[in-house]
Amino acid sequence: EDKVVQSPLSLVVHEGDTVTLNCSYEVTNFRSLLWYKQEKKAPTFLFMLTSSGIEKKSGRLSSILDKKELFSILNITATQTGDSAIYLCAVETSYLSQGAQKLVFGQGTRLTINP
Template sequence: EDKVVQSPLSLVVHEGDTVTLNCSYEVTNFRSLLWYKQEKKAPTFLFMLTSSGIEKKSGRLSSILDKKELFSILNITATQTGDSAIYLCAVARNAGNNRKLIWGLGTSLAVNP
């Protein structure tokens, strides 16, 4: 059965800290791994990773994929209170046109001032 596991489930840090969120997966016909940020409602897209070892970066956020060990990490440096959210990892399978996403449970990040 396909699965995506995120850790930790919950994290509380102070502003300015650096955090690393983990996502491991066991998914047949892997195509890509996506990170989303979920605040009050809809998940918003952060990164898509398809190749091992290539870091994607956007401001203070960065992410990398290891397809051999089947995991990805999401780093947030110099955290701010606005980074407080649930960070979701999802894997897209290579299944024709479909590309349904298989989701992890998420990591709930709280950044305290």
């Protein structure tokens, strides 16, 4: 069974700190790994990673994928209170024979940034 595990489940830090969120996976037919930020309801897209070792960066956020060790990390530097949210990791899998695909999500990491 496809599985995505995130750690930690919850993290509380002070504004200005740097945080690293982890995502490990065990899936068949890996296509890509995605990170989302969920503040209230709709998860919003952060990154899509398909190749190992290539860092994706957007402002203070960055992410990298290791397809050999089957994990990804999401880094946030100089955290701000607006970064408080649930961060979701998802792996896109495919079932080539059926042309099917889906996202398998981890449990999420609840990040709280205190002023």
